[in-house]
Amino acid sequence: MTGGTMITLTINGAEHSVDADPGTTLLDVLREKLSMTGAKKGCNQGVCGACTVLLDGKTARACLSLALNCTGREITTIEGISDNGEASVLQQSFVDNGAVQCGFCTSGMIVTSHALLKCNPNPSVEEVQEGLSGNLCRCSGYRKIIDAVRSAAEG
Numbered sequence: 284m285t286g287g288t289m290i291t292l293t294i295n296g297a298e299h300s301v302d303a304d305p306g307t308t309l310l311d312v313l314r315e316k317l318s319m320t321g322a323k324k325g326c327n328q329g330v331c332g333a334c335t336v337l338l339d340g341k342t343a344r345a346c347l348s349l350a351l352n353c354t355g356r357e358i359t360t361i362e363g364i365s366d367n368g369e370a371s372v373l374q375q376s377f378v379d380n381g382a383v384q385c386g387f388c389t390s391g392m393i394v395t396s397h398a399l400l401k402c403n404p405n406p407s408v409e410e411v412q413e414g415l416s417g418n419l420c421r422c423s424g425y426r427k428i429i430d431a432v433r434s435a436a437e438g
C-alpha cells in the first residue's frame with residue numbers, strides 16, 4: 284500500500300526514501316518499510332522504551348515520533364550502534380553479564396545506555412538506574428543490565 288508521501292530519512296548515516304502515509308510513525312517506517320526490526324514495538328504508546336532510537340544523539344521513542352518530523356535529523360538505531368559489524372563493547376557486555384533474557388527490551392536498553400555513556404562515561408549504579416528508568420524489562424533483569432552498563436564503562 285502506498286501513502287503518497289515520500290519521506291527521506293538519514294538512518295545510521297545512510298539516506299532512505301520511503302512512500303508512507305504522513306501519519307506513519309518512525310517505528311513503523313523502520314520495521315515495516317525498511318526491515319530494520321531492532322527497535323521493538325512493545326507498548327506502542329511511549330511507555331516501555333523498547334522502541335528507543337537516537338535523534339540527533341538524544342534518545343527518543345520511535346513509536347511516538349512521526350517519521351515525517353524526523354526528516355533532516357540524524358537517526359541512529361540499534362543496527363547503527365555495532366562496531367563495524369561486530370558487537371560493540373556495550374553490546375558484548377550485555378551478553379557477558381547475562382543481561383539478555385527474552386531480549387525484547389535489549390535493543391532499547393542498549394541504545395539508551397549508549398547515549399548515557401556518551402554523556403557520562405563512568406556512571407554510578409544510581410546514575411545508570413536513573414538513565415534507564417524509562418526502559419522497562421518485563422523479565423525483571425535490571426540488576427544484570429546495570430552490571431552490563433557499568434562493566435562496559437569500566438572496560
Ligand code: FES
Binds near residue numbers: 325330331334335
Ligand atoms: S513501543 Fe515505544 S515506548 Fe513502548
Ligand code: FES
Binds near residue numbers: 382385387388421423
Ligand atoms: S529481557 Fe525480557 S523484557 Fe527485558
